Amino acid sequence: MNDTIDRSDSTVLDRLVVRFAGDSGDGMQLTGDRFTSVSASFGNDLSTLPDFPAEIRAPAGTVNGVSSFQVHISDHDITTPGDEPNVLVAMNPAALKADLHRLETGGTLIINEDAFDERNLEKAGYDANPLDDGSLAGYRLIKVPMTSITKEACEPLGVKPRDAERSKNFFALGLVSFMYTRPIEPTLEWINQKFGKNEQVAGANTAAFKAGFHFGETTEQVGHRYEVRPADLPNGEYTSITGNTALAWGLVAAGQLAKLPITLGSYPITPASDILHELSKHKHFGIRTVQAEDEIAAVGMALGAAFAGHLGITTTSGPGVALKSETISLAVAIELPLLVIDIQRGGPSTGLPTKTEAADLNLAMFGRHGEAPLPIVASYSPAQCFHAAIEAARIALKYRTPVILLSDGYLANGSEPWLIPDVDSLPDISVSFQTEFNGTDDEGNPIYLPYLRDDDTLARPWAIPGTPGLMHRVGGLEKADKTGNVNYTPQNHQLMGDLRQAKIERIAADYDPTEVRGDADADICLLTWGSTYAAVHAAWQRQRRDGHQLAWIHLEHLNPLPNDLGDLLRRFPKILVPELNKGQLCNIVRGKYLVDAKSVSKMSGLPFRTKEIEDAIEEARS
């Protein structure tokens, strides 16, 4: 690790939350991402929350156009991006207006004062300049003319002032890097690598970054420096990973572990498109990606590929799942493996495309016509999306069923350090195709029975086109048990409906016993799924550190639910179910187990804060 920073005079913090906020065009996501990467490679544990508008370029300077990136770094194990930033970098008045309320009382406020002119103040809706009217007195205010210093720093390079101005985010990064004792070499190297082809841009960004760093060194405004030391993480090789990248790599791994080629049908939709982008890069893994004409075609292509013997996958968000519903039901009927990945976002309808929510559980569970049960897997941290993808594929292949994997916008774009797993430790999820006759007709001739089930899993055989003798037809009309011929008889429909349900219920036999974390005899048990894991993990730790008894069950499989869950839940007088929806899992467990679970609901487009969970626990306790 290159680290030439003099940290002799710095004060050690155990954790730090920085929020970079600016206009959509100011490069705040990039700035936050760089700060994250440097901190990750320095050895901090971390968690991030990118927060940006749905508009590609909302009117410049307005509150609607503010794009932010919050990063939490620490010297110990953390799971959330932090409740309240300690530092807010505001590149313009709109950013200040949008995000000041998040900053902790007495927190550090770093302002690009060049942007606080009359026009920008007016666009942000300020009557008076907040830098002058005393309204920021409760914060440690650092005013820096970032735009003009950046322009000056770039002048000797012959960069036009207009172009130079674009590098001001690197000035901000340089300044924050100085203040919080971040290594600078990795960023300088990165600039070279990323912009090397365009010497002027690389030069301007380097000059701006160094100018920011030196400004910190020389100005008395900044004063004292702080540092956050590396966390005590398990030994091994790490990478920094977002949920969508982890999920995409998990799908690549699933194909390898299943020894099957992958066909992905996908239609671009926020926040799932990155998975399509990532998988499109990896054709040398035998991955075919088709950007379909619509969501329905995308899942159709995946199902067609599954019939052909591929691992068929489609990636989308809630609105796409709604459109795919009929095809998913067909997959239930024809009992073929299919992966449907839902990166949830705020709804209903177009809703909040770039904000997070976990309100598609009901859709995944019930959003089909007829009785069409299917397994649901939910990922719970950015890096864990990798393993969730493999688990979803395992179930789909073993049980010949469509599986819905639920992730969300927070996991998709959030990142964390990931101890890279040993590829040899990953499970073998391969299955065999049917190649032989498996029955006889009335006259004793060998025949293929496409709906003859495995005794243990109740899965039907998978005979793919190209296999001599096993030609058969599948379809949406009710199939006769064993033969798969069209059959409308009452007894057969009852039987097939029962078998489809029983097959899904058998999946729970594969699960490990459900873990009750913490105090098994506590009064209160938290029950969670998905990304709520992060805030609940932090709240649960704090509560127990403060001496309170508390139990916690986190579910990775939402259908079928674990066989032991009902008995476990009935032990607790109080069950709290924090969810980024109106209580969807809560209603399911109430209905299924007749327990008095209480919903802790949040629907603001943002993940839970740790404090919100703690408040709910304390209220339940009182």
Add this chain to the structure above:
Amino acid sequence: MSETAVPLTTKKDWSSDQEVRWCPGCGDYGILQAVQQLMPDLGIRNENTVFISGIGCSSRFPYYMNTYGMHSIHGRAPAIATGLAVARPDLDVWVITGDGDGLSIGGNHLIHALRRNVNLKILLFNNRIYGLTKGQYSPTSEVGKVTKSTPFGSIDPPFNPLSVALGAEASFVARTHDLDRKHMMETFKAAHDHRGASFVEIYQNCNVFNDGQFNDITKRTVRDEMMIDLVHGEPIVFGADQQRGVTMGRDGFLRIVEVADVGIDNIVRHDTSSPYPSLAFALARLNQDDHSPTPFGIFRDIERPEYTAAVGAQLAQASESKGPGDLTALLRSNGTWTVN
């Protein structure tokens, strides 16, 4: 998949054991017979052949073929077949659809399969009515048609299926009809031999809900005057004595003329291979007024890059330049650090 010679088969080898359940007298029987009779001539194996259909009377078709098959959902067969063909370009994939399935609920998938030029043989059974739902007008029904859902006559202008296909840049476009098994077999064989998406419209009689829809064209007594047999490279003539023909005026419009009046040299020569679809388009619309004769046969048959081959080429290129996928390396591709 096997390297050995394709075994000789008969029509019976391509028929499944399922009882055919269309209404007695339905035009679909004739089409099924033509396809089953053609298959042994194509030099392909049953196990490498897949029929994918949507929903509607015609979409029961795969159940009756002794091949792999999927009776899927309404309108989606071209999308499902695209995924199948992308995954397995070695297969012979046929799509069976109808005027409602292919041009109404599934119009989007149809045009995109044609645009991509996926190696699919798409047979669209056009009976200009919704049969399975018992008699509502379809997107190819004529204006004024009285049906259960249009008691005062349909006010929807219809699609011309061939215009749609040509507008979607289809590389093979043809029309045939359910009363002429030989013509169907020739047309389906040409569709099969074409590399890319082939689109065949089949005029098909629904004797229950739209009986006689095509009588004015295909009935034996009127055929000579009302049907034009398109032959590549030949002048477009028809009639009992080939005495009538198609000419193109200075305004670019096609007109029906007496050959004797203009001379054979002024009769349009049919060209299926033209890179410009304008002649095919004009011919497809020759009968737009429903009184003019209707051309049958192959309208267009051109070479254009085929989609699944292009997908395969990119995969091969990626493997060549990067070697086989290495998961261990992938997981380290975004930069790593080590904690000791």
